[in-house]
Amino acid sequence: MPRRMMQRLDAFMATANAAYYASRDPFADFTTAPEITQVFGELLGAWAAVCWQAMGEPNPVVLAEAGPGRGTLMADALRVIGRVSPEFAGAAQLHLVETSPRLRAVQAQKLPGAIWHDRVEHLPPGPLILLGNEFLDALPIRQFIRRGDGWAERYVGSGGFVECPVAAPAGAPGMESGQVFEIGEMACELVRYLARRLAKDGGVALFLDYGPEHSAAGESLQAIRDGQAADPLAAPGSADLTAHVDFAALARAARDAGGTVAGPVPQGMFLARLGLFQRSGQLARHLPPREAAGLIEAAKRLAEPDRMGRLFKVLAICHPSLPIPAGFEP
Numbered sequence: 001m002p003r004r005m006m007q008r009l010d011a012f013m014a015t016a017n018a019a020y021y022a023s024r025d026p027f028a029d030f031t032t033a034p035e036i037t038q039v040f041g042e043l044l045g046a047w048a049a050v051c052w053q054a055m056g057e058p059n060p061v062v063l064a065e066a067g068p069g070r071g072t073l074m075a076d077a078l079r080v081i082g083r084v085s086p087e088f089a090g091a092a093q094l095h096l097v098e099t100s101p102r103l104r105a106v107q108a109q110k111l112p113g114a115i116w117h118d119r120v121e122h123l124p125p126g127p128l129i130l131l132g133n134e135f136l137d138a139l140p141i142r143q144f145i146r147r148g149d150g151w152a153e154r155y156v157g158s159g160g161f162v163e164c165p166v167a168a169p170a171g172a173p174g175m176e177s178g179q180v181f182e183i184g185e186m187a188c189e190l191v192r193y194l195a196r197r198l199a200k201d202g203g204v205a206l207f208l209d210y211g212p213e214h215s216a217a218g219e220s221l222q223a224i225r226d227g228q229a230a231d232p233l234a235a236p237g238s239a240d241l242t243a244h245v246d247f248a249a250l251a252r253a254a255r256d257a258g259g260t261v262a263g264p265v266p267q268g269m270f271l272a273r274l275g276l277f278q279r280s281g282q283l284a285r286h287l288p289p290r291e292a293a294g295l296i297e298a299a300k301r302l303a304e305p306d307r308m309g310r311l312f313k314v315l316a317i318c319h320p321s322l323p324i325p326a327g328f329e330p
Contacts, residue, residue: 005157006155006156006157006162006164007155007156007157008142008153008155008156009140009141009142009143009153009154009155009156009161009221010140010141010142010185010186011140012156012233012236013140013141013221013241014140014186015236015237016236016237016239016241017138017140017240017241018099019236019237020237020238020239020240020241021099021100021102021103022099022100022101022102023102023237024238025102030224030227030240032069032133032134033073033133033134033208033302033308033312034069034070034072034073034076034133035069035070035072036298036301036302037280037295037298037299037302038072038076038283039276039279039280039283039295039298039299040073040076040133040271040276040302041072041073041074041075041076041077041080042076042077042079042080042279043271043274043275043276043279044073044076044077044131044133044206045076045077045078045079045080045081045084046080046081046084046274047206047274047325047326047327048063048077048081048088048129048131048206049080049081049084049085049088050325050326051129051203051204051322051325051326052085052088052091052092052129053085053088054322054323054325055127055129055202055203055204055319055322056202057087057088057091058091058126058127058202059087059090059091060091060092060093060126060127061088061091061092061093061126061127061128061129061203062092062093062095062123062124062126062127062128062129062130062203063092063093063094063095063129064094064095064096064097064120064123064128064129064130064131065095065096065097065130065131065132065133066097066120066130066131066132066135067097067098067132067133067134067135067138068096068097068098068103068107068111069103069107069133070103070106070107070110071096071106071107071108071109071110071111071114072110073131073133074094074096074110074111074114074131075110075111077131078094078111092129093115093124094111094113094114094115095114095115095116095117095123095124096111096114096115096116096117097116097117097118097119097120097122097123098116098117098118099118104116120190120193120194121193125197125201126201127201127202127203128197128198128201128202128203128204128205129203129204129205130194130203130204130205130206131205131206132205132206132207132208132209133207133208133209134208134209134210135207135209136184136187136190136207136209136245136250137209137210137211137242137243137244137245138240138241138242139184139186139187139190140184140185140186141182141183141184141185141221141243142154142169142182142183142185143180143181143182143183143219143221144166144169144172144180144181144182144183145163145178145179145180145181146172146175146176146177146178146179146181147163147165147177147178148177150165151165151166151167151168151169151172152164152165152166153166153169154180156233159233159234160233161233169181169183171183171249172217173217175217179217179218180217180218180219181217182218182219182220182221182243182244182246183246183249184243184245184246184249184250187245187246187249187250188249188250188253189253191205191250191253191254191257191259191317192253192254192256192257193257194254194259194317195253195254195255195256195257195258195259195317196257196258196259198259198317198318198319199257199258199259199319199320202319202321203318203319204316204317204318204319204322204325205316205317205318206314206315206316206325207245207250207314207315207316207317208267208270208312208313208314209245209312209313210244210245210308210311210312210313211244211245211246211247211311211313212244212246212247212248213247213248213264213313214248220243220244221241221242221243222241222242222243223239223240223241223242224239224240224242225238225239225240245313247263247264247313247315248264250315251263251264251315254317258320259317259318259319259320260317260318260319260320260322261315261316261317261318262315262316262318262324262325262328263313263314263315263316263328264313264314264315265313265314265327265328266305266309266310266312266313266314267302267303267308267309267310267312267313267314268302268303268304268305268308268309268310268312269309269327270314270327270328271299271302271303271309271327272303273326273327273329274326274327276299276302276303277296277299277303280295280296280298280299281296283295284296314327314328316328
């Protein structure tokens with residue numbers, strides 16, 4: 001098949017996800033941590049307030065979220081920020097990175113006064129605190145496959161993969177024929193940009209997402225359509241396409257660009273250190289028994305190792321002068 005009739009996998013994924021988020025309600029297909037329990041956003045709001053204090057309480061400061069979904073995380077975070085740090089609330093300028101007009105309209109109902117941007121790079125200059133929950137996993141990836149002594153890159157054509165011979169990809173671990181190696185170039189470029197910016201203007205970026213702690217061979221591209229696993233290459237734009245985040249590669253990219261990195265650490269450990277179970281228990285005491293049990297169950301879902309607690313990781317990119325952020329203590 002002529003290459004002009006094919007799309008490289010990262011281009012296919014970018015186009016398909018842009019169409020999906022522009023035309024569908026993603027929360028009909030999956031549920032993210034902020035929708036599971038209000039405590040998730042509350043903890044990140046308190047975490048951001050502590051970081052702002054460690055930054056020297058700059059005024060103004062850009063408070064941003066990448067991929068804010070329904071706006072639930074930031075609404076919960078702002079509620080706590082207003083209570084525990086009114087000065088931070090007054091200094092914070094709220095910015096959201098969102099390309100979907102449909103989701104922007106939903107976010108506007110919960111977050112009046114927010115300013116939207118299509119890209120993280122379009123955020124205004126100055127000190128920054130950026131939150132990103134399940135944002136990186138939707139960024140496009142490339143896939144390479146070992147074939148004997150050589151390599152091929154996967155393109156998409158006629159609803160299936162087409163392999164095009166290429167040179168060995170940089171950073172590929174020792175692999176056997178038939179094994180797949182994934183590279184998230186867009187995610188690495190993003191954290192390089194953030195590391196340079198944070199080293200210059202000050203601040204911190206926090207990412208929570210799913211993936212292994214160390215780079216490894218293996219194919220992780222997946223699709224969710226109507227709440228069920230689906231063929232990632234079928235009916236582009238009708239399913240949410242995601243892939244595991246390579247946290248080790250992101251950490252290297254951030255350090256190379258001048259940032260300080262904390263983590264990755266398992267999400268369960270991070271949230272427990274921030275007080276997930278204490279806060280959930282505090283809220284539960286004021287609820288009817290069934291609702292209280294649901295709140296505690298939600299906390300367990302986020303933190304238990306055999307659920308979201310181990311698969312999901314947390315990574316922070318910081319200005320070099322900042323102390324180790326809360327939740328990342330050795």
